[in-house]
Each structure stands twice: as structure tokens, then as C-alpha cells.
Amino acid sequence: MALHTRLWRNSAFRFGVLVLAVLLALALTAPLLGTVDPSAMDSAHINTAAGERGEFALLDGNSVAHRFWMGTDNFGRDIYSRVLYGTRTSLLVASFTAVVAVAIGALLGMLAGYFRAVDAVLMRVMDGLMAIPAILLAIALVAALGATLWTVVVAIAIPEIPRVTRLVRSLVLTLREEPFVEAARALATPTPVILWRHVLPNAMAPLIVQGTFIAASAVLTEAILSFLGLGLPADVPTWGNIMAEGRVQFTQYPSNVLFPALFLVPTVLAINLLGDGLRDVLDPKFAKRAA
């Protein structure tokens, strides 16, 4: 059976793909979906209730007829627009973090698995990094680097790198004894070529699975950083930032925290289920290891 048929028969994978497709569509078409500028503040609409209609005063002095699907916050910003634009940030952070962590982790893992000399030192460093609780390390890194999209991605990716490195290293340790690698060595293939052409492709399936789970946890960690007020600047619409600002008046207006959560939770769930589906189909051995 073809790979895509097998994947599509997996209900977790199907659910994950469909939800993510919807989210991606929302993120890309956000300007067309009845949104206003997510950072525009309308002082006439402070803490508007969800579902109300009205005229939203734009920054340029004009106003547009607008439906406040999710109400406004205490600055008069439209929550619905902020949540939809926030989808962009979450999906960007998720995919960048996964790519960065997997790329660096794979490189380090191949080095550690293939070169005994590097192995001992590198893995001790990884053990040390893993001893620092992930969120704390991310918080400290963001504090040191300042919060931009890239530093947030790097700060979330660094605590994930040791796990990828360990995974790849363990795969390489078995792969390097395989006959095809031995054959390549016998043909005097340069080591970088062996790693790139023979080792890496055979480690791809578990790496994709791992990358998916990293993406899910990146969405959560980004939201946590923003929620604590330590992530992207408060004027950037991210789900965590919307919740952070809703936090101060949660007891009067709980919806400002709850609406972004209605997007955040299904997103993480969908990526996790996508990962479960990929794992079951691509990498049954890994499924057994993890269970």
C-alpha cells in the first residue's frame, strides 16, 4: 500500500491534518475574514461583549462596520482579529522551532554517533542541558537575548536539541554497523557523504515524528512565554499575549483568556495527533519504544 494511503487511513493523522489545514487557511486569509488591524485600539470599544456589532474606528480616522465576534480587550482591540493573526505567530514559531531543533540535533547526533572522540564530551554537554528544566532555560535565554521571533524560536529550540541528539545518536550507532555503510566506507566515500547520503535518510522517519512533537510543544512554550509577559512584545498579536493581557481582568471578562485557548488547545492537540499518526505509520519501532 502506498505511504499516503496508509497515512490517510490513520484517523489521528487525518484529524491532525484537517485541523491544521483549517488553521493554515485561517492564518493565510486572516485579512479577508472580517478582521480589522489587530493592533488598532478603538477607545469607544473598551471591553465590548462578544458577538456585538458596531463601528470600529480605524487608525486613519475612518471607521468600518464590524462584528466583534470575540469582543474587545481593555485597550479596545478586537480579540477576533488578534486571535486570527495570532494563528500566524503560533504556526511560524512551531514550524521554525521544529526545523531548527531537528537540524541542529541531527547534526550533533550524527557527529556523536559516528565519531567516538566527539561522543563523550558532546553527550555530557547534552546531559547537562537536559538537567535544566526546559521552560526555565527558554525563559533565561529569552531574558538574555531579548524577545524577537528568532530569539524566541532559538530559546524554545535549544532545550529540545539534546533529545533530538540522543535519538539520532542511538540510530547512528546501529546504522554505522550496517553493510551499506560498511560498503560505502570500503569505497572510500568521504565521511560527510556517508552521513548525508546513507545515514541521514535512514534516520528520517523518527526525526519527522520527533519534529512534529517538538512543534506541538513549541506552540505551548511560546504561549507560556507570552503569557508570562516574557515572549514576543505585547503589541504582537500572539495567543499567549492576548491571554496575558486578559489575565489582569479575568474575573470580570474571562472570555479574553478563554477565546484564545479555544484556538490554542485544538492546535496543539492536532499537531500531537498528527505526530501519533506519523509515528504509528512511519516508525512502528519508535511507537513500541515510546510506549
Place this chain on the structure above:
Amino acid sequence: MLRFLAQRLAAIVPVLLVVAVVVFLILRLTPGDPAAVIAGNNATNDDIVRIREQLGLSRPLLSQFWIWFSNALQGDLGYSFYLNKPVSELIAQRIEPTLSLAAGTLAIAVLVAVPLGTLAAWRMGGWLDRTLSGFSVAGFSVPVFVIGYVLIYLFAMKLHWLPVQGYRRLFGASSQGVGAWAYQLVLPWFTLATIYVALIARVTRASVSEALTEDYIRTARAKGITESAVLLRHALANAAVPIATVIGIGVALLIGGVVVTETVFAIPGLGSLTVDAVLNRDFPVIQGVVLFFSVLYVLVNLAVDLSYLFLDPRIRY
């Protein structure tokens, strides 16, 4: 036993050394003069000169690390110029709420997750098992603060059963006793326990179900002992090592969760100290807290390693 202890202690030395180097380097990642960064915004030039002198900042990086590291070994984690106090004193002041939150969460999580995981493994595929695996997937997808706010909304704002926020001390002059302390912590405990329950229950289910396929379970049942004894004395006892391991690993998750939960419930512990320190760019405090939590995490896992000796009598070192 003693040799084992010495081995384990020797194994954590390089780990702690790497942790120390990373924590030390965090400050160096910030652009600008480290002395000015440590001194903060309202420091005078004299302060900055004094700090540079004290920390040896004009010397090579390695000897700077050595000064910082040997101070940390003696419990001197630096000085917060923002709060005008030694970092170790700040940590000592804030430790009670954090430990209360973490210890209570741990107790609740283990008491809920281990029985649930065991029962799910006993009736695999049954309604409890399916509910639990659904809950586990959901538990990993919902951020702690969302759980916290949903619980506050339901139990504090709608039902008025429990207080919204705050903390009452267990010890000291302002303490109102154990009852007030626990009443205030019920919501934070259950908030933080959810992810932890998901994690521990999943591993308990997996390892108990594996133990249940063993021959000694069949033998035990054939002897006619009660099913609860089969589950507790045979299946669960043999599954104890992986469960203890995941509890130890999960402490990292717990520490991250503590930071968030303290913010949600306005608990004045180490988590809110960390958040405030980042907002105020108070680097000695950030470094001190990260170092403290990492050492705590390593020591908890050392304790877990040692517990294998009691959990599995076959393990002899």
C-alpha cells in the same frame, strides 16, 4: 550500596558542571558590559566599578567562571541590585510557597495517576482505559494556565467553593494554620496535577500491562489469590521502577508548571520571583533560580536512582 552511591554522585558531577557553565554563560549572551547588566538600571558608576572588581570581570573568562562558581558552591549566588538583597536570601524567602505547591501536586498526582493507570492496564480497552488515554492526549495539549483559569472560572467564580487567588503561609508569624494553607492551594494543586497525572498514568498503564503478561501473574492467579493482590503485589510492584523514573523525569515538567501556576494564582514563590527578575532584567536572580531548580532536579533524580534499590530487590550494585 556505598559504592553505588559514590558512583551515582560521581556521575552527576559533570552534569552539574555543565549546568553551571550554561547558567554562567547566560549572562554573557546579553549584549553589553556584564557589570552594567548585573548592576541594573539605577546603578551608579561606582557600583559598576565595584561589581567589576568583585567578580573579576577584567580577568579572562575562565577565571571569571571560577570566581562565580566557587562563590556558588559556598551558597553565594550573587546579589540582586534591583531588590537589594543576596540572591540566596531571596530564594530562601520564596521557597515555602513553591515547595508547598510542588509537593502537594506531586502527592495528588501520584495518588490519582498510579491507581488509574493500574486499573486501566487491568481492563485494557475498557471505558476507563479509553477515557484515560483520551485524557492523556488532552493533558499534553492544554497549557497549565488554561487549566488554571478554567478551574478558577468554575470553582471560584461560578460555584464560589474555593478562593480565586493568593497564598497563605504555613509557617511563620502570619500563618493561619494548615487548613487555611491547604484551602488556598486546592485549585493550584489540581491545576498543576493534571499534566502530571497524564504523564504518570500513561507510564503506569504501559508498565503494569507489560507486567500483567508475565508468567508469574498466571501463577499467582492459579494459586487462587485475590485479584487485588495480583495487581498490587505482583503487577504494580514489578512496574514500580519505570513509574519512579517517570516521576523523577516529570519533575522538570513540574518545575516549569510551577512558574506558570504561581503567576495564574498570584502565589509569591520562586516562579513569580523568576518572572519578575526577567521583567526587571535582574540577571543574578535569573541565574540563581535556574541553578537552584536544576540542582534540585538533578538531586531528585539521584533520589529516584537510589529508590531502585528498594523498589527492585534484584538490583544489586
